Amino acid sequence: MISLALKYLVSRKRQSLFTLLGIFLGAAGYVTISGFFVGFQRYIIDQLVNSSAHVFIQYRQDLLETHSLDEAFFGSDMGHVFWSARPSGREDYARIENPMSWYDRLDSDPRVAAYSPQMTVAGLLSKSRASASVTLTGCIPEKQSKVNDLASKIVEGSFSDIGSGGNRIVVGRELQRQLGVELSQNINVTVGSGTPTPFKVVGIYESGNRNSDLQAFGALADVQKLDNAANRINEIDVKLKDYNQAGEVARNWSKMSPEKIESWDTRNSNFFSIINLQTLMRYVIVGVVMLVAGFGIYNVLMMTVNQKMKDVAILQAIGYQAKDILFLFLFQGLLLGVSGALSGILVGYLVCRYLQTLTMAGPPGSTTSEHLHIALNFGIYSQAAVLAIAASIFASFLPSRAASKLTPIEIIRGGVE
Amino acid sequence: MAIVAEHVDKVLGSPPSRVLTDISLRVDDGEFVALTGRSGSGKSTLLYVLSSLDTPSAGSVSIDGMDVGRLSPTELSRLRNEQIGFVFQFHYLIAELTALENVLLPARRSGQERTRREYAESLLERVGLGRKLDRLPRQLSGGEQQRVAIARSLVMEPRYLFADEPTGALDSINGEAVMKMLEETNREKRTSIVLVTHEPDFAARAKRQIHLADGKIIE
Numbered sequence: 001m002i003s004l005a006l007k008y009l010v011s012r013k014r015q016s017l018f019t020l021l022g023i024f025l026g027a028a029g030y031v032t033i034s035g036f037f038v039g040f041q042r043y044i045i046d047q048l049v050n051s052s053a054h055v056f057i058q059y060r061q062d063l064l065e066t067h068s069l070d071e072a073f074f075g076s077d078m079g080h081v082f083w084s085a086r087p088s089g090r091e092d093y094a095r096i097e098n099p100m101s102w103y104d105r106l107d108s109d110p111r112v113a114a115y116s117p118q119m120t121v122a123g124l125l126s127k128s129r130a131s132a133s134v135t136l137t138g139c140i141p142e143k144q145s146k147v148n149d150l151a152s153k154i155v156e157g158s159f160s161d162i163g164s165g166g167n168r169i170v171v172g173r174e175l176q177r178q179l180g181v182e183l184s185q186n187i188n189v190t191v192g193s194g195t196p197t198p199f200k201v202v203g204i205y206e207s208g209n210r211n212s213d214l215q216a217f218g219a220l221a222d223v224q225k226l227d228n229a230a231n232r233i234n235e236i237d238v239k240l241k242d243y244n245q246a247g248e249v250a251r252n253w254s255k256m257s258p259e260k261i262e263s264w265d266t267r268n269s270n271f272f273s274i275i276n277l278q279t280l281m282r283y284v285i286v287g288v289v290m291l292v293a294g295f296g297i298y299n300v301l302m303m304t305v306n307q308k309m310k311d312v313a314i315l316q317a318i319g320y321q322a323k324d325i326l327f328l329f330l331f332q333g334l335l336l337g338v339s340g341a342l343s344g345i346l347v348g349y350l351v352c353r354y355l356q357t358l359t360m361a362g363p364p365g366s367t368t369s370e371h372l373h374i375a376l377n378f379g380i381y382s383q384a385a386v387l388a389i390a391a392s393i394f395a396s397f398l399p400s401r402a403a404s405k406l407t408p409i410e411i412i413r414g415g416v417e
Numbered sequence: 418m419a420i421v422a423e424h425v426d427k428v429l430g431s432p433p434s435r436v437l438t439d440i441s442l443r444v445d446d447g448e449f450v451a452l453t454g455r456s457g458s459g460k461s462t463l464l465y466v467l468s469s470l471d472t473p474s475a476g477s478v479s480i481d482g483m484d485v486g487r488l489s490p491t492e493l494s495r496l497r498n499e500q501i502g503f504v505f506q507f508h509y510l511i512a513e514l515t516a517l518e519n520v521l522l523p524a525r526r527s528g529q530e531r532t533r534r535e536y537a538e539s540l541l542e543r544v545g546l547g548r549k550l551d552r553l554p555r556q557l558s559g560g561e562q563q564r565v566a567i568a569r570s571l572v573m574e575p576r577y578l579f580a581d582e583p584t585g586a587l588d589s590i591n592g593e594a595v596m597k598m599l600e601e602t603n604r605e606k607r608t609s610i611v612l613v614t615h616e617p618d619f620a621a622r623a624k625r626q627i628h629l630a631d632g633k634i635i636e
Contacts, residue, residue, distance in 0.1 A: 007513035314509035317470060318523040318569070319498020321490055409471040412505060412581075413461075 001324055005331040008304065019300045020340045022293035023388050027344025028351065030286045030384040035352040037282050039375035041275050048268055051207070053116070053147040053237035054246040056267065057102065057253070058260045062091040095232045096259055102236055111249060113241045114146035117233045119223045124190040125171075125216060127179045134175060136189065136216045138223025140164065147239040150205055150217070156183050157203035165221040170203035172213030189218075191226040290387055293340070294395035297333050301399035305329060312403055313411035326404040333396020334389075341388035345381050352376055418481050420444040420467055420577065420609070425476035427462055427632075436462045437632045440476070446576070447607040449600070451614060451623035459632040460613045461581055467611060468501060468579040469493060480577070498526050502570030502608075504580040508562040510554040510569075516541060517550040520568045533572055540568040544598060560591030567598055571608075578602065580612045584619060596622065 009016045062068070068091070070081045096102065099117060106115045116139055123136035141162045145151035151159040155173070162168050169189070171181070181187050181201055188196035199218065207213055224230050240246055246263035254261040265272060305312075312325055352374045359371055420443070427437035436459045444450055444467070452460040465471035466478060469485045478485045480496065488496065510519045517537060524533035541550055544564035546557075554562055563583060570578060580599060584592035596619055603610050614620050628635045 004511070004514070011513045310507070310509055311511050314503075314511070315522070316494070317497060317503045317509075319494045319496075319526045321494045324526075409465055412465070412470070 001328050002331060005328050005335070008308070008328075009332055009335065012300075012304070015300050015303075016336065019293075019296045019336050020343075022296040023337055023340025023392055024344040024347070026286065026289040026293040026391070027341045027384045027388040028348040029289050029344075030387060031345055031348025031380060032351045032355070033282055033285060034380045034383070035348070035374045035376060036355065036372075037278050038377070038380065039373040041278065042375055043373035044271065044275075048264060048271070049243045051149045052264055054240045054243045054264045055238040055250050055253070056262045056264075057096065057236040057238065057257075058262070059095050059234045060097070060258045061260050064089050064091055095229070095234050096236065099233050099236070102257075102259075106236070106238060111240050111242070111245055113239045114143065115236055115238045116140065116143035116147045117220065118144070118235045118237060119220055119227065119229070119233050120235055121191050121223060121227050123216070123226070125175070125179060125187050126190070126196070127181050127185070127187045130179045132175055132178045132214070134214060134216050136169075136191070136218060136223060136226075138218050138220040140220050144217070144237075147237045150207070153205045153207050154203050155206045157201070159203050159205070159217075161202035162217065162219045165219045167197060167199045167222055168202045168219065169199040170205060170217045171201060172215050173204055173206040174210055174213040175216060176201070176204050178214075189216075189226065191223075194226060194228070197226060286387065290391040293388070294391040297336060297392050297395040298399060301329055301333055301396050302402070304332070305399050305403040308403075309406060309411050312406050313408040316406075316408040317412075322404040325406075326400050329400035329403050330393075330396055333392050333400065337389045337392020337396070340392070341385050344388065345384050348384070349376070349381070418446050418576070420478070420480050420611075422467060422473075422478045423476050425463075425466055425473040425478060427459070427466055427471070428474045429462070435632060437466070437473075440632075440634055442627065442634065444577075444609055444611060446609055447603070449603045449610045449612070449624045451612045451620040451626045452629060453613075453615065453617070453620045453626055454629035456615065458629040460629045463629065464579055464581055464611060464613045468503065468577070469497060470503075495527075498523055499573055500576045502573065502575040502578040504563075504567050504570045504578070504583040506582040506585040508554070508559075508566040510562055510565055512554055515551045515553055516546060516557065516565045519554070519565055520572050522569060523573050527573075529573075536574075537568065537572050540571055541565070544568055544594075560587050560594070563587060563591065563595060564598070567595060571602060571606075574606060574608075576608060578608050578610045580610065582613055582615070584614065584616065592616075592619075 064087045066083065066086045067081065069087045074081055103115075103117075106112050119138040121136050121138070122133065124131055124133050125136075126132075141151075141160045145159060154170070157170070159170055162170060169187070171179070176182075179187060183201055183204060186198045186200050189199050190196045199222075205213070220233070224232055240249060243264065247265060250261045250263035250266070315325060315328075316322075355372050356374045357371070422440055422442050425437055425440040426435065428434065429436050440463060452463060454460045462471065466473050469478070469480065472486055480500070483496075485493070511522070514522070520537040520541060521530050521533060524530045524537070538547070538550060541547060544567065546561060546564060546568075549557065549561065554565070557565065563586070567583070578599070583599070584595050587595060599610055599612065600622065602608050610623075612619070612623060620626050
């Protein structure tokens with residue numbers, strides 16, 4: 001039966017080839033498109049995960065509700081208060097209430113790799129007439145460089161030169177350009193209604209992202225002094241040993257503390273919705289290609305079955321069974337599917353390897369360019385194989401079963417009369 | 418050992434029309450029976466019912482004492498493979514296979530392709546195609562194609578051979594050659610032969626003639 005199936009395929013070279021081509025394109029397309037998308041996503045996630053902390057503990061923010069203020073105004077002895085205009089707004093604490101207990105908790109948690117307490121304020125940086133309003137983060141450099149990779153993005157000076165105090169500051173490349181400042185020069189920093197304080201620029205960093213290059217970092221103690229808030233912090237950035245645990249850790253901690261706790265993936269949730277959309281699109285594209293390829297197999301086999309009705313009749317008359325006939329046609333579809341899938345995967349792999357050698361501009365806003373990141377993981381290839389082969393089995397099953405249901409007498413009688 | 422039909426009716430088509438009415442007959446081993454009658458008399462239908470390719474609407478057909486209607490698909494296909502040979506008006510050769518491969522197709526079914534190969538070659542030699550074993554059907558003439566089909570029907574040395582107008586599409590020389598082969602087979606192998614034909618000359622060469630008219634046997 002196998003040799004007969006092969007002879008059938010060979011005798012219709014062009015049809016077989018075109019059907020093969022359909023499956024081939026489907027598999028190659030799946031591998032290439034998936035490699036491209038998955039590689040890109042993984043690259044972006046790596047960037048996010050490596051460059052930033054995984055869990056962010058921020059000062060408590062409560063929305064006011066109707067009865068939030070009852071006690072403060074009327075004491076606890078009032079039964080029920082009716083507000084003519086109900087209170088609204090947000091209650092900010094602007095600080096983490098009890099940082100020492102957080103430090104204890106973080107120190108004893110085995111999942112935590114490092115943490116860095118911060119004080120983030122809005123500040124005005126100025127040098128002579130140039131000025132820029134920026135986010136100024138006060139941190140302890142040794143701790144900060146353990147939770148993100150800012151230190152490695154310093155292009156001039158050094159991040160650790162911030163030290164533990166002494167009015168030294170590190171600015172992003174964009175900010176440096178806006179202010180026209182150079183390393184070792186002084187700029188004035190104003191926070192709120194305080195007086196301008198001179199800070200010395202000890203480092204310039206370039207992250208590749210325009211927005212984050214518009215920030216500034218100083219020593220925690222200095223920033224606290226600027227804000228007249230000794231010992232106050234409003235954020236703790238935490239790096240975990242395994243970033244995949246971030247969501248779970250964030251949920252756990254928010255249950256036991258009033259602070260606002262975010263994981264890196266919720267902070268970047270819009271990025272993840274783009275990824276999901278991409279994944280959906282990938283499946284749609286490949287689904288359509290496979291559908292078309294499947295229809296190709298279906299058509300060709302249906303045509304073969306119709307052309308070979310007489311063969312089916314004589315095979316049954318000389319003692320072949322329905323299952324032999326089913327196999328005869330199913331094997332053809334399967335062979336097309338398997339060889340199309342394998343050649344498609346191979347070519348897809350080669351295309352991916354080629355794409356890897358190309359360079360591209362980085363993500364929007366970045367100022368560096370990179371090689372294309374193409375995923376070559378086994379999962380994509382096995383998925384492509386399974387999809388292509390499943391599509392071809394499915395598409396060849398129906399015509400094959402139709403052939404096996406034919407009875408010889410109907411064909412012979414039809415042929416005679 | 419024989420083929421026995423008892424009270425066979427056959428109704429075909431829609432609206433249903435009666436093609437065979439109350440047919441009872443017996444084909445003994447080694448017999449050579451000719452079924453004759455005008456076209457539409459039901460002779461081909463009777464052949465297919467007798468040969469297990471078709472089932473009677475009523476009544477029963479038994480081959481070697483086995484009721485054909487009660488055989489499982491596996492038993493039925495084995496019966497056809499080992500005991501029964503078919504020759505039709507059309508040759509039904511598979512276009513992608515050579516003459517020899519076509520002849521060996523029934524043997525391949527039961528895993529006897531190798532053991533039957535020599536016999537298949539000798540059959541093709543006997544029908545005058547000893548030098549055309551590897552030709553494809555389209556490289557053979559109509560008469561040659563039909564001779565290949567006969568060789569195929571004989572390769573398993575069946576006990577029964579059913580032939581439905583095997584000479585119908587052939588000229589008289591080729592028709593005569595086919596007829597001779599059937600007679601030889603019947604004589605040498607004691608194969609029972611049921612032949613449908615509307616040519617009186619060929620029918621007359623059978624040992625027994627059964628004449629049908631309007632689905633009934635006319636004695």
